[in-house]
């Protein structure tokens with residue numbers, strides 16, 4: 001998996017003077033079925049989140065409110081994405097080291113995940129992550 005496999009995906013947007021509506025169907029708008037939803041909120045300015053990779057988990061990250069950056073690193077290349085709208089999101093494939101930073105005040109980061117929470121799926125040590133990516137062609 002390379003950082004090139006991770007991309008911004010535009011979501012359907014039903015524009016309406018009463019308020020806009022977007023939706024996400026697992027396997028339809030994003031390339032996996034959704035087993036879990038979690039969100040980050042009340043993030044203090046200057047905070048960093050993430051700093052880990054997942055062995056098998058696929059994720060889709062949406063800025064439901066405010067803005068923040070997601071930095072993805074596949075062990076060879078690094079790419080920074082700025083998320084600031086709720087009608088698109090970032091697809092993150094497995095084996096991507098990620099950092100989330102630059103949170104605006106009041107921002108909400110929603111993450112759709114392909115699996116339930118499993119600590120065994122995490123790689124929390126960056127040098128271990130690099131070793132695992134080096135052993136793959």
Ligand code: TYD
Nearest residue numbers: 036037038040048049050051052116117118
């Ligand atoms: P973590 O994934 O390390 O947070 P982040 O990547 O956003 O900085 O999770 C922080 C804590 O929350 C950790 O103790 C595990 C727990 N947690 C759950 O229990 N269930 C979940 O679905 C998630 C995402 C985290």
